[in-house]
Amino acid sequence: MVKEKIKQAKIKEEKWELRLYIAGNTPKSMTALANLKKYCEQHLPDKYTLEIIDLLVQPQLAAGDQIFAIPTLVRKVPVPIRKIIGDLSNEEKVLVGLNIRPVKK
């Protein structure tokens, strides 16, 4: 049900296309979503699009991105495709996984 697109208006050369697969509003999914949003805002301001796909609603989409674990974050762009599974609680791992250079605080 939760299918929302958050688009940042600004178009930059480097754009991040992210997809988060969840299955209903489970605590794990919610944690993952919250974490992801936090990291993106922090490190990729205006440089990303995030699509949230609820497999309970659209189960047919699971095969396309080879989803077997929930929650799974897929980085579609830039290639190569990367996947991070879990509730994304470890910020460092997520950033490494997405190959994002963290913004110095």
Place this chain on the structure above:
Amino acid sequence: MAAKKKITKTTLPKTPTGIIGLDEITLGGLPKGRPTLICGGAGAGKTLFAIEFVVRGAMEYGEPGVIVTFEEKAEDLQMNVASLGYDLKKMQKDGMIRMDFVHIDRSEIEETGEYDLSGLFIRLNHAIDAIGAKRVVLDTIENLFGGLTNEGILRAELRRLFAWLKEKGVTAMITAEKGDGTLTRHGLEEYVSDCVILLDHRVIDQISTRRLRVVKYRGSEHGTNEYPFLIDEDGISVLPITSLQLDNKVSSQRISSGIAGMDQMLDGNGYFRGSSILVSGTAGTGKTSIAATFADAACRRKERVLYFAFEESPAQIIRNMGSIGLSLQQHVDAGLLHFHASRPTLYGLEMHLVTIHKKITELKPRIVILDPITNLITAGLMPEVKSILIRLIDFLQSNQITVMFTALNLNTIVNEQTDEGVSSLVDTWITIKYIETNAERNRGLYIMKSRGMKHSNKVREFVISDDGLDLVDVYNGPDGILTGSAREAQQVSEATGAEMRKYSLGRKDKQIDRKRKALESKIASLHEEFDTIQDELSQTYIEEDLRKEIMEKNRHQLSQKQSNGKRKN
């Protein structure tokens, strides 16, 4: 209270796999609505086994199935099984099969924090619901262990998955790699405990044999042996070593062996239909000739014969049998006689058995000849050969097919057991051995056993001539058993003796005749002599009488004269 309540055994509902032989071993198939684990080493045939389960379910039982692969792409799999004649593409189009390839690449996955495998569940659920699947295959789910590091989560999720599959009511087949000392590398047998089937691929003496064993089957009986199985162009066929029952139909019909003398030895009628006949003997004793004669006789009765030649090529057999007056070519042309020649070492025994099976089901012959079974030993070990033959005989008898084996005895001493040890399995056992006397060898044939009929205990001489085969009574005289030319010589000398006796008898008759004649003439002369004497005697009497008479007369005259004189005086 009812007088007697019938004990109703609640049998486990089963899903037939459709794999030839497996349903027989498992007495009906796999547990319905439960997961079954198929484990085995690399190349044991797990994937094919699983695919066949689904494909046969779809084709033969109208049960749609889902194949989830973790190893091969759907396209690759399609290609692999296309060689077996399974058109997965078409079946997918028809909505009977749905394939899903779950690709797990460790290099593109990062794990952080809590997760579960709901994604897999959802995909599976989606696939099952989309076609109303009754069968599910997960091949090989252990790949998850390679892709994910958090084993704790994985194990919990697998347990949940199997429970969920059960709840879903699908009959699932899960394949897993055989571990070191354990059934599966990651201990999946812990979770799937209803039915476990182990596949094995062994190479013994350079010949490979695939085997299958039902390790466990909760709530059901099952065959516990290791059963060889084959993968050929028709898929998998498991061959139960023996069918679990011994309840073959029997026929009391008799069929001729093609040799009059042989039929005579077998209670005058020949073999039983559907029986198994073993012809054993040393090299060159004419085993193939007996088999070919039997085949010829059957073809003359318009029965179909399938001849498995493991030693000679069909052309060679036809040519050779021409020398004893058998024209097999005409039967081949008439479509009654079929040859199947193959080298025993061409492939393993199991393969031989399957080829034989297949040919038999294809041609439906009434008579099958295997010539010789001895050569199969070169393709396998002795116990294997025996097990093959047991199964073959079993199979043939259940189909009422008469089978003749020929076997070579390696030594000239006739063993009570043939080398293959099949003698206890066969119904009729004919042995030919050389009887070596007077610097020649002759074939002696005898019947070692023949179940269910009076059979001759005599050793008969087996003669192969231009006109075919025949059995001759051996000469059993005061000098012992005579065969071959000795027998012929004896027969000739006997004939001469008879002639001589006849001649000598005639001479004696004549002698007696002559003697009688002589005697008769003697008697006649004696008679004459007697008559003469009698005549003489009677003459004497007459003379005496005459003399008496004259004397009387004279005396009378004298006395008269005297009286007349006195008166004058």
